[in-house]
Amino acid sequence: MQKHDIVIIGAGPAGMAAAVAAYDSGVKDVVLLDREQDMGGILRQCIHNGFGLHKLGTELTGPEYAAHYKQMVSDRGIKVYYEATVTGLTPDKIVTAQSREGILKFEAKAVILAMGCRERSRGALNISGTRPAGVYSAGTAQKLMNMEGYRVGKKAVILGSGDIGLIMARRMSLEGAKVEAVCEIMSYSGGLMRNIVQCLEDYDIPLYLSTTVAEIHGKDRLEGVTIAKVDENMRVIDSTRRYIECDTLLLSVGLIPENELTKSAGIKMSPLTNGALVDENRETSVEGIFACGNVLQVHDLVDYVSDEAEIAGIGAANYVKGLKTAKKAVGTVAGNGVRYVLPQVVHTDSGEDIALFMRVVKPYGKVKFTVSSGNNVLATATRLKAAPGEMEKIVVKKDKLIEANGDITVALEEI
């Protein structure tokens, strides 16, 4: 059994930024565990640009953004265990990992969960038809193309207009494939507007809204798909069924935070984010266990993952140093038009400004967000537009926070 101050599970963007922040807060005995051969997580296969504009003030590709943090981890001499898959986590912070050296056991004063998320697969969708080769989750296709150099297909249909699907539509077009259509079951895209412009419009790829893949055809290799419009109950409208010949179907239909370890440690979960319930330091319901990045809530931008990981890293360091003092906890509640608010618990006597993060339930035009507790308005924010695909952030000042005398509600009104 090795003893360490902080053990971080996952060395992707969240784990790396958390490690650096914890170290820089004065807790230097930090170790990172990752199941891959290198740090960087999903950034390693995201070869497109657009990373780091907010956080680093420059536009980088995924591997470059990862390299920036990897350098910071190395500069501090933080130990990283590669090819170490964590298989166990207990509430008293014993972490078990499988590695080439056999079973590793760590006893930590604090643990930071940074395992990221995985893709929703075909099995979760109930698409009828055969089970041929050529049906990939978008991220798997991205890994095959960008890391292993395969061309996954020549003629593709993409189901789901999340960012990975949009990025892959462009990537396949660049490699000479014809992307026949991107189908989105919702009446709006869940992807960033900029990706619709530079990934679909640039390459004349049609985006069909309120449309899904109704059937998959082909015996050995995919031969085609039937797409169809859906009604307001998401049921296929038979008269709109249309066959498209293709050899590849990419699924970009949502990400699921990878929380098996979290649950095994008895940590309380949020049914809205599918991540742990956390306070403003990203501490979970189990004292000394923190969570950040996509394992906590699925983010749109890696820049915000790094921000969140810094909060968790500093929180874990303060916990190890025994600096945790705030006691007055209140809950946060999603009001009108808001799907969830994170953190779910806030300490009103923390003495610091606290940023609340949220997603709206559907696309809106101009809206005003109000953060309130009882009759006290703690903060307001106006946005020209709001969409479920774009996370909102509202800061509550510390002197306002102290006025909260019960649960804090975030609600919006159209203006």
Next chain:
Amino acid sequence: MKRDLVCIICPRGCRMTAEITDSGVLVSGNACKRGEEYATAEMTAPKRTVTSIVRVSNRVDTMVSVKTKEPIPKEHIFDAMEKIRAVSVEAPVRIGDVIIENLFGTCIIATKDVK
């Protein structure tokens, strides 16, 4: 000529209107200067950064990711891809190493280290 544009410079995605006038391109709806620059370029000579991969010839199943150092004219994207597909490199490769020199006014550089 007047066009509605969505800025692709940052994830904020400002909805802008741009119009070519005698005194230049008039841009509105942008939150920052980069939006104005993007809209002006989009109306006159649109450019994109192209990213792809190049095979590392002396490593098994290894690719190195690459990009155009500066954005290139949009109409040359597929020409650039053809040039990128035609080359391979030998490791070691460092981030920023030039993989192809002089391509549409810029060059192709590596975005990943391969030891």
